[in-house]
Amino acid sequence: xxxxxxxxxxxxxxxxxxxxxxxxxxxxxxxxxxxxxxxxxxxxxxxxxxxxx
Numbered sequence: 001x002x003x004x005x006x007x008x009x010x011x012x013x014x015x016x017x018x019x020x021x022x023x024x025x026x027x028x029x030x031x032x033x034x035x036x037x038x039x040x041x042x043x044x045x046x047x048x049x050x051x052x053x
Contacts, residue, residue, distance in 0.1 A: 020037060020038065021038055022034055022035075022037060022038075023035075
């Protein structure tokens with residue numbers, strides 16, 4: 001199955017993670033981002049919130 005991964009998309013995702021300095025984990029098919037992005041102003045969303053981007 002690894003042969004079917006779009007390498008351009010994979011490289012773009014890896015570059016985005018590196019540029020933004022966020023943490024990214026995939027669990028049960030969902031990507032989980034490590035909290036508010038750098039420069040965020042305000043409180044983080046409450047526990048249990050789902051944010052779709």
